Every structure is written in C-alpha cells, then in structure tokens.
Amino acid sequence: xxxxxxxxxxxxxxxxxxxxxxxxxxxxxxxxxxxxxxxxxxxxxxxxxxxxxxxxxxxxxxxxxxxxxxxxxxxxxxxxxxxxxxxxxxxxxxxxxxxxxxxxxxxxxxxxxxxxxxxxxxxxxxxxxxxxxxxxxxxxxxxxxxxxxxxxxxxxxxxxxxxxxxxxxxxxxxxxxxxxxxxxxxxxxxxxxxxxxxxxxxxxxxxxxxxxxxxxxxxxxxxxxxxxxxxxxxxxxxxxxxxxxxxxxxxxxxxxxxxxxxxxxxxxxxxxxxxxxxxxxxxxxxxxxxxxxxxxxxxxxxxxxxxxxxxxxxxxxxxxxxxxxxxxxxxxx
Numbered sequence: 001x002x003x004x005x006x007x008x009x010x011x012x013x014x015x016x017x018x019x020x021x022x023x024x025x026x027x028x029x030x031x032x033x034x035x036x037x038x039x040x041x042x043x044x045x046x047x048x049x050x051x052x053x054x055x056x057x058x059x060x061x062x063x064x065x066x067x068x069x070x071x072x073x074x075x076x077x078x079x080x081x082x083x084x085x086x087x088x089x090x091x092x093x094x095x096x097x098x099x100x101x102x103x104x105x106x107x108x109x110x111x112x113x114x115x116x117x118x119x120x121x122x123x124x125x126x127x128x129x130x131x132x133x134x135x136x137x138x139x140x141x142x143x144x145x146x147x148x149x150x151x152x153x154x155x156x157x158x159x160x161x162x163x164x165x166x167x168x169x170x171x172x173x174x175x176x177x178x179x180x181x182x183x184x185x186x187x188x189x190x191x192x193x194x195x196x197x198x199x200x201x202x203x204x205x206x207x208x209x210x211x212x213x214x215x216x217x218x219x220x221x222x223x224x225x226x227x228x229x230x231x232x233x234x235x236x237x238x239x240x241x242x243x244x245x246x247x248x249x250x251x252x253x254x255x256x257x258x259x260x261x262x263x264x265x266x267x268x269x270x271x272x273x274x275x276x277x278x279x280x281x282x283x284x285x286x287x288x289x290x291x292x293x294x295x296x297x298x299x300x301x302x303x304x305x306x307x308x309x310x311x312x313x314x315x316x317x318x319x320x321x322x323x324x325x326x327x328x329x330x331x332x333x
Contacts, residue, residue: 003159005151005167009123012166013130016041021048023140023154023165027121027172028092028194029147029295030154031060031137032162036070039104042136046106048161051143056109057136058094058177059116062128070134071097071114077182083203084182090120092177092194107136117177123168139176140165146227146302146330149174149295156299174292175322192322194291225295225330227302231309233331237275240310247276249301251311253285277304287319294323298330 012022016033019041024033032049034041036059046053061067064085073081074097081095099114108114116134119125128135139147140154148154151167158165178193180200187200189208200206229249234240242248279297281290301309311327314320 001160001163003155003162003165005155005165007167008164009127009130009166012127012164015164016127016131016133016135019044020164021045021162022127023148023151023158023162024124024127024135024137025121025151025166025168025171026060026119026124026137028176029149029171029174030140030151030165031124031135032140032154032158033060033127033135033137035131036060036107036134036136037102037104039106042104042106045136045138048158049138049141049143051138053106054109055143056111056115057107057138058179059103059107059114060124060128060135060137061116061118062132062134064089064118066134067116070100070103071116072100073097074182077185080185080187080204081182084180084187084200085118087203088195088199090118090125092120092173093117094177094179094191096179096181096190113181115179121168121172123166127166144226146225146298147176147295149292153295153299170292170296172292173288174294174296175326178322192325194319194322196318197321198318225326226332227298227309227330229302229306229309231298231311231327231331233313233327234310235313237310237312240274242274242308246307247305248274249277249279249304249306249309250275251297251301251309252278252280253282253290253312253314276306277301281314281323287314287323290314291319291323294326 015022021044022033024031034045094115094117096113096115103114141157149171151165154165173194178195179191181188186205281293314323316324
C-alpha cells in the first residue's frame with residue numbers, strides 16, 4: 001500500500017466510510033482515524049499502530065448531540081460535565097464517562113467507560129461532521145513512539161500502513177489532550193495536557209492520577225512517547241558531562257542553550273562542545289511554544305543517531321505539567 005499525503009478532505013470521508021484508516025490533523029497531534037462504531041475498522045488501528053488491545057482509544061464526536069448517544073451521563077455529575085463541555089469543547093479536553101452499548105468493546109478495551117471529546121481543528125471537524133459518525137483517533141504513530149505534529153511525521157511512522165494522510169500543517173498544541181474522569185462532583189486528571197489543573201479547578205475540586213497499574217483511559221502507560229535514542233531528564237545542562245566518546249543531544253529549556261555550539265566555535269571554549277546537537281524548546285521560555293515544539297524537537301534529535309538525549313526539566317506549573325508528563329514517560333525504561 002502506498003500512503004499519500006494530500007489535502008483532499010472528500011477522499012478522506014470516502015475512505016472512512018469504507019472502513020479504512022486516515023491520518024487526520026487535530027489541534028493537539030495528528031490522529032489515526034477510523035469509524036468508532038465499526039469494530040473491523042477500529043481493529044485496523046491496533047494493527048497499523050502495533051498497539052496492544054488493552055489500551056483504550058479516544059472517540060471524537062461529530063457534535064455535542066452525539067454525547068448521549070455514546071455515553072450515559074451520570075445524573076449527579078450532569079451539571080459539571082455540561083459546564084466543562086461548554087467551556088472546553090470543541091477543544092483539547094477528553095472526558096471519560098460510562099459508555100453506551102453502541103460503543104464496541106474493542107474501542108474501550110473492554111472497560112465500561114469511554115473517552116470522548118470534540119476536536120477544535122477545522123479540518124478534522126469538517127471531516128467528522130460530513131461523516132456524521134464518531135471517529136476513534138489515537139495519535140498517528142506506532143505504539144509507544146513520539147507523537148506526530150506534522151503530516152510528514154505521520155508518514156514517517158505509518159508509511160505503507162494506511163492509504164491517506166490529510167495535511168493541514170503543524171498542529172497547534174503539540175501534546176495530546178488532557179483526559180479527565182468526573183467522579184461524584186470532582187475532576188480526576190488521568191493524563192495532563194493543554195487544559196491545565198488551574199483551568200479545571202475553576203469548576204470543581206481537582207486531583208491527579210499520575211501512575212496506575214490498571215489502565216482506565218488512553219495515555220496512562222508509564223513508558224510512552226519514547227524516541228529510539230535513550231532519553232534522560234536533567235535539571236541543568238551546565239552540570240552535565242557526557243562520557244568519553246559519547247554523542248549526546250540536548251533538549252534545552254533554559255535560555256541561551258541553542259547558542260552552546262555556536263558560542264564554542266567562536267570562543268574555542270571546548271566544554272560547550274559536549275553536545276553533538278542542541279534543540280531549544282523555546283528561546284523565550286514560553287510553555288505554549290515549548291509544548292508545540294516538544295515532539296518535533298525530540299524527533300529531530302532522535303534522527304541523528306546519537307547515543308543519548310538529555311532533556312532539561314521545565315517548570316511543572318500550568319502547561320509545563322503536561323510537557324513533563326510526556327518527558328517522564330519518554331525517559332521511562
């Protein structure tokens with residue numbers, strides 16, 4: 001099978017109706033989409049991604065009216081769920097709720113809950129709206145690997161495994177959606193993402209599930225988002241020294257790190273040459289820019305055949321918590 005990158009949205013809708021897979025842009029990362037109510041089509045997602053069947057998928061709804069077709073909204077939490085949907089849908093918030101019979105077990109990995117959201121990306125919204133069927137759409141990469149934020153990234157991961165990737169340029173947020181469960185009037189964060197703890201706390205008490213043995217939603221495995229090159233977290237690049245002969249790449253957060261190699265060549269300061277390559281998440285230390293750049297920078301360093309990637313920790317406030325969640329999982333070996 002030859003994988004085509006195109007902007008043809010009609011072709012995407014036609015393929016999805018036939019039960020095929022299509023790579024689609026969302027506001028978070030590129031997703032690998034199939035009709036969520038078609039068990040055979042959903043099975044192709046697991047096959048193309050080499051994803052284990054115990055890891056559930058997110059269901060993207062065509063519109064708000066579909067919510068109560070696929071979930072049972074608990075009476076005691078109806079008001080809170082409605083307020084969260086009013087504020088954050090369409091957008092990068094996924095809610096885990098009790099599922100209806102309509103949702104195939106393969107989508108939920110046999111769980112009695114399903115993860116649902118509405119994408120804010122205009123291309124995704126147009127395609128799912130034209131289809132008027134929910135789409136299961138995990139990230140368009142092989143299981144456990146770095147998520148794609150461009151159509152080319154998705155092609156690098158899935159070339160020959162799917163027929164079409166719809167190109168709409170780089171994604172906005174760069175990390176996957178925030179996933180929450182609503183339990184007895186409280187919000188439990190199952191995966192950190194663009195919607196922050198601080199934003200959610202305006203609506204109810206918020207708690208977090210950082211690590212769990214039992215998978216209850218997508219994105220909870222301790223090792224995920226990992227490059228082929230080993231990745232290690234560090235506090236500050238200035239205090240790090242590679243082993244002799246070791247080629248190390250730096251994923252930099254602190255200001256000025258992107259100039260380490262250039263500065264070394266100008267001044268002859270050999271210590272600064274300890275990094276074979278440097279990628280800066282954000283020269284201005286902007287967490288939104290860092291999130292948008294995260295997976296692209298990791299992919300670029302991973303492609304260089306290095307022995308090790310070291311990543312400077314970012315502040316764990318706001319969106320930084322979501323970035324650190326991805327880096328911690330990428331470094332888990």
